[in-house]
Amino acid sequence: MEGKMHRSLFSQLDDLDYAIANALQENARLPFTQIAKDLDVTEKTVRMRVQQMQEEGVLSLVGVVNPVKVGLNVQVYIQIAVEACKLDDVVAALNEIYEARLVVLTSGEYQLIIQVLLRDYDELSEFLMTKLNKIDGITKVNVINMLKVIKSRFKFIR
Structure with missing residues (x-):
């Protein structure tokens, strides 16, 4: 019953x-032949289904x-407040910055949140001064340090 309840979410x-x-979420290197055997289908069926899910953007094996x-x-999250008329320009500029690995549009006082990963605090200072602070349209930033990752998972289905 529990499996069906969780299954209904997808x-x-x-x-x-x-x-x-x-199966691939548990082990992305699991051979298609093993998945096929476990599910009592052909390897070709598994291969074709995986390819279709990848093409549809449902599944990524990375x-x-x-x-x-x-x-x-x-590792920091940076909340960014932006002038309303400059939002598209700021997003475009952030998309060009290599260190910004995640750019998210949000609601509330800060329109954007970015995640930045750097080697040390000298690099963070350099990033803030020479890249982020040079973007026209940003009115305020709030840097949130990630002190410790307590839980991180990539498993979405069960």
């Missing part, structure tokens, strides 16, 4: 797509890098 996926996505392990020790 009504755009049929049972087979759901089962394949769930490697996730641990930022701390590659030297990106400073």
Whole structure:
């Protein structure tokens, strides 16, 4: 019963797509032959379903890098308040900045939130002074330091 209740949250996926996505979510390197065996379908069926889900943007098979392990020790979220008439320009400028790995439109006092990953606080200061503060239309920023990641997961279905 519990599985069906959770399954209903993903009504755009049929049972087979759901089962394949769930298996790959647990282990993206799981061979299609093993998934096919577990689900009692052909490997070709699994391969075609995965390809279709990828083409539709439902499923992405990517490697996730641990930022701390590659030297990106400073992770911050920055709330950004923007002049209303400059929002599109600010978004375009942020999209060009490599360090801004996430740009989100929000409601409230700050129209945007970005996530930035950097090596150290010197790089953060440099980023704020030479990149973010040079963008016309930004009226106020609030830098939020991520002190410790307590939970991080990429599993959405169960």
